[in-house]
Amino acid sequence: MSESVSPPERTPEPSPGGTFPLGKHTVSRIGYGAIQLPRLRDPADAQRVLRRALDLGVNHFDTADFYGKSVANEYLAQTLPADDDVLVVTKVGALRTTRGPVPMRPGQRPEELRKSVQDNLRSLNTDRLALVNMRRMSPDGGFPVGHDQRVDFDDQIAEMVAMRDEGLIGDIGLSAVSLKEVQRALSVGIACVQNPYSLVARKDEPLLTLCERHGIAWAPYFPLGGALPGLAKVTHEPAVQAIAQTVGATPAQVGLAWLLHHAGNVLLIPGTSSVDHLEQNVAAGEVRLDEDALARLDKLKPAAGIRGFVNRFRRP
Template identity: 40%
Template sequence: MTEVTRAGTFELGDFPVTRMGYGAMQLAGPHVFGPPKDRNAAIAVLRTAVESGITHIDTSDFYGPHVTNQIIREALHPYPDALTIVTKVGASRGSDGSWNLAASAAELESAVHDNLRHLGLDVLDVVNFRVMFDVTAPAEGDIEAPLAALAQLQAKGLIRHIGLSNVTAKQIAQGRAMTEIVCVQNLYNLAHRNDDVLIDSLAEDGIAYVPFFPLGGFSPLQAEALNDAANQCGATPMQVALAWLLHRSPNILLIPGTSSVEHLRQNIESVNLDLPQDVLSSLDTIGSGKPQD
């Protein structure tokens, strides 16, 4: 058994993936724009992730743009049969690095073909529609038209499964009324727990929840509490935060990103971290969010 499989697997659509995955966003340049400083190091991280047993890689062609997917293809193509690559559409990058809405039917079709071309695939395993009504947080709005466009591309055989990112509970309900939704990707961590109720409801229906920014937005007091827990466990704060997420719910899939092989291995080691009950109780007091309606 590899370290990553100790955390178990989860059925993402019809793909069994390791709950410890890898997020490729940091393989691009600063601010997720342009090429990396060290392309060979980026390739080494990807190959180490797969060699370590990770079967879930999260990416998007708007990382770079194009850069991250091109590096994934160079490092891993032809892909192992067990590897599931999840990508995102719904945004584009300006020449100044800005993040822009790109959710028309034509833009989504172009994005799907860009992902296929740069990854070297004939069909995308999972495509998350990234909702961009507010770049920084979920915001209410109608997503029927873009989801209908993605469903048409799915019917054409270009996409196997559809997921959602940066969404509210109402948008998830709207999406599920239109097509099968296999995963939801939102901001969630020890300090930001607005999706607590949502995670539990998705778990009941066998839908994956994929949190991003596992250490983002901690206040100094919250960071101090996490550091104390890490010291008690003989681990890094990131390892404790990841271990807590794995403990939180069996439908949570992790995609921590890094451009360092050493940091990747530290992240993987978090699956071996057993958090004592007193540490779990202490960590549970960190969350400042309120359940989402």
């Protein structure tokens, strides 16, 4: 890992998409997901993307140590300022693998959750993680897990609370969880939920409503669908394409804008390794959808849950 390079003086734009509380922080509603950052082999290219995100007002960065075998975390540590206004959110519950169609494997046992926290602390070069999402993997959700990975949800939450009490982490989030699991965890304080959700995949609407009622941030992954085989694509919907042409935006921007309009607790974390694509994502925060456009989009018939391959990533 090379030495950190301080970013130049900057005057960031207003928070893209507005702001919403995320744990103890207030963040831009359009953030940045670092999952594609390891595609950039040159650290200077990664720093260029991250610095542009900062300049655009992004202060919410989502990552994990298993993204590129720590590479994403290391790029973030090298580039982002040590500033309380910049929030880096990471996750545990999965481990990196290079075999099979899914680039991760379960790491669900309490001791593995703790090791993943330690790995993130190391690669982010910090002594405390501000917010950690615990990604749930279970055979009930279709993810292939061995018997040693079939861990009781309450045992996982107890370990996360213990690490919070020890000061290793600040706030606790959850990922790929069911409505019942979030209800069980409410008493310990949950800052964020990350589940697959988009205009064409709204099976978790009751869970989104619960989170909105309790002031819990909702940071959907696969916000445009189509990230994996079996997922419907928001950008393929004729209504989305027609509205995009009317408002002078791209279909992807309309899909992201719909999420921001749909619920006030939605935080977007689209990932990219391109400055141009980053700028397009952030510009979705300026897309205005009138009542007619929102009504047309709301009436779209979502896909039947999240079909096929993605069933491995969530609980029913």
